[in-house]
Amino acid sequence: MITLHGFAASNYYNLVKHVLLYKELPFKEHLIYGGSDELLAMSPAGKVPVITTSQGVNISESSVICDYIEESYPDIPLYPKNSTERAAVRQIMKIAELYFELPSRRLIPYAFSGTNAPESLKNEVRQVLTRGVTALSRLCKFSPWIAGEQFTMADIYVYHVNTIVNAFGASQLNWDVLGDVPGMKQWNDTMRQSAIAQKVEVDRLANIPEFMQKVTAQIQAANA
Numbered sequence: 001m002i003t004l005h006g007f008a009a010s011n012y013y014n015l016v017k018h019v020l021l022y023k024e025l026p027f028k029e030h031l032i033y034g035g036s037d038e039l040l041a042m043s044p045a046g047k048v049p050v051i052t053t054s055q056g057v058n059i060s061e062s063s064v065i066c067d068y069i070e071e072s073y074p075d076i077p078l079y080p081k082n083s084t085e086r087a088a089v090r091q092i093m094k095i096a097e098l099y100f101e102l103p104s105r106r107l108i109p110y111a112f113s114g115t116n117a118p119e120s121l122k123n124e125v126r127q128v129l130t131r132g133v134t135a136l137s138r139l140c141k142f143s144p145w146i147a148g149e150q151f152t153m154a155d156i157y158v159y160h161v162n163t164i165v166n167a168f169g170a171s172q173l174n175w176d177v178l179g180d181v182p183g184m185k186q187w188n189d190t191m192r193q194s195a196i197a198q199k200v201e202v203d204r205l206a207n208i209p210e211f212m213q214k215v216t217a218q219i220q221a222a223n224a
């Protein structure tokens with residue numbers, strides 16, 4: 001059985017969990033936070049999530065884990081059979097990661113410490129997010145799923161990327177980023193209503209108090 005290591009406040013953790021639940025695979029969850037030797041022993045960059053496969057092999061990096069799960073457990077597929085269509089799905093995922101997720105994450109330290117990000121940083125983040133909005137507006141179909149008729153890995157991936165865009169990019173910049181990608185908000189709402197997304201959200205909310213305690217302790221230690 002797969003073990004999923006990490007914590008439910010992490011959107012990267014949640015997207016892998018969403019994939020496992022969608023594919024109806026049995027798995028165990030092991031609560032672990034960043035910064036521990038135990039995590040470093042499994043995840044070379046010390047990042048969450050990491051999985052331990054049923055063969056006892058550790059794999060980190062969420063998109064790599066998603067591909068591993070798809071290749072090892074193809075019964076409920078999350079990628080199209082056709083390689084060109086698969087590339088289109090992965091292109092959406094990569095663009096969402098580079099131009100939505102990563103710039104939004106740069107604002108997290110300011111949101112957590114309750115300070116205002118410098119205007120220069122906000123401008124940089126705005127520019128990258130604008131590129132993401134333009135690219136995703138060109139690529140996403142929402143007919144009804146993000147890459148077209150088939151529900152794919154990109155639906156799960158971008159849905160969880162969007163939690164970070166909303167929580168940090170949009171809120172810190174006072175900009176409804178998702179609203180600028182035609183069709184994205186409606187699709188995001190549909191995704192949010194799924195039974196799996198609801199379960200993942202319940203677990204996320206349950207983990208937030210403990211996660212925030214860890215974050216606060218880290219901020220205090222850094223300022224001491």
Ligand SMILES: N[C@@H](CCC(=O)N[C@@H](CS)C(=O)NCC(=O)O)C(=O)O
Pocket residue numbers: 009010011012013034035046047048049060061062063
């Ligand atoms: N590229 C990684 C990023 C994972 C990541 O940044 N995880 C965060 C939690 S959301 C983490 O482990 N943070 C702890 C740290 O950086 O020490 C992936 O796709 O899995």
